[in-house]
Amino acid sequence: MFRNRTVILVSFLTTATGFLAGFWPLAVFGVLLATVSGHWVTAILLGFLLDLAYGAPGWLHYIYFPLTALAVVGSVLRVVIVGKLRKRGGDTL
């Protein structure tokens, strides 16, 4: 539980720092961190907030929320990959 809360806190702080410091890759990294660690709710929420703040100009307008979509796709991929690794008997992530 402590580890989960730590990861969520680090993801949120990374995203907030990237946004406030004016460095978008760091903000997106926070979303990816939450996605890869399996906290899909946090990842989707952070992605959604970033999409509201950044907008989605140009062709991304058709996706509406590109970073949120990235978090959703990343979460699904993680579930699939972890499932396949478990089938093979690999270490848990």
Add this chain to the structure above:
Amino acid sequence: MRNRARGGQKTKHIALVFGVGALLFAAAAYGQGALGGLLWRVLEPVLAVRNSVTASEVAILQSELAAAKAARADRDLLLQENKDLKQRLGRTSTQARTLAGVLLRPPGIPYDTLVLDAGAAEGVGAGDLVLAGGAGVIGTVVEVYPTTARVILLSAPGETHDALVSLADAQVLPVRVEGQGSGSMRAQVPAGAGVVVGASVVLPGVFAGYTGTVTHVDAKEGESFETLYMQLPANPLQLRFVEIVKPYVSQ
């Protein structure tokens, strides 16, 4: 049996993720404008405080220098054109200008957009032009919130606009300019058109604005077209203040 249970659990997990995502997407797409405005109501004062805390003297001077360069680059062109038009046409134009601070700019934002601290409350409307250095047009307002507005730069990837490139002897060449990102744009002209580095790029129209300078001409031997590379009047990465103007109104 255990594998079947695990497979079923995985499917449920995937379905849950998709379900939540779809619900969130539908709700957010429906209320995107309102949610964005609400978020920026909260973020605007935070970013304003951040800007005031992080603005060092060097950054301020760099910003002023960028604005001065943009103003100087187009001043002679516009001054002469202004005198000529006033004399020949007997028309004057009035434009209401709104000064706005830049809350968010590249690389703080992954797209070639700006977020300004002026919105509907200050009379900003979608389609308004955004100027840097008082004269150079750098973008248009695309979304307006109560106290903030989002601007898409003319150099944003995927953005295109019609413009005129100045040639020798006061001639102009119409071009279709495409955004390349980070203040860069490009256009193609027939080979031998006579465009030189330093040529000005302006929007078409009597009261049009200066939108850039040709920085490089790529002319390959035997090709039918040359590629012009242009830069916005001001570096979007260093902007701190811009002016928002309504579309031109002549009197």
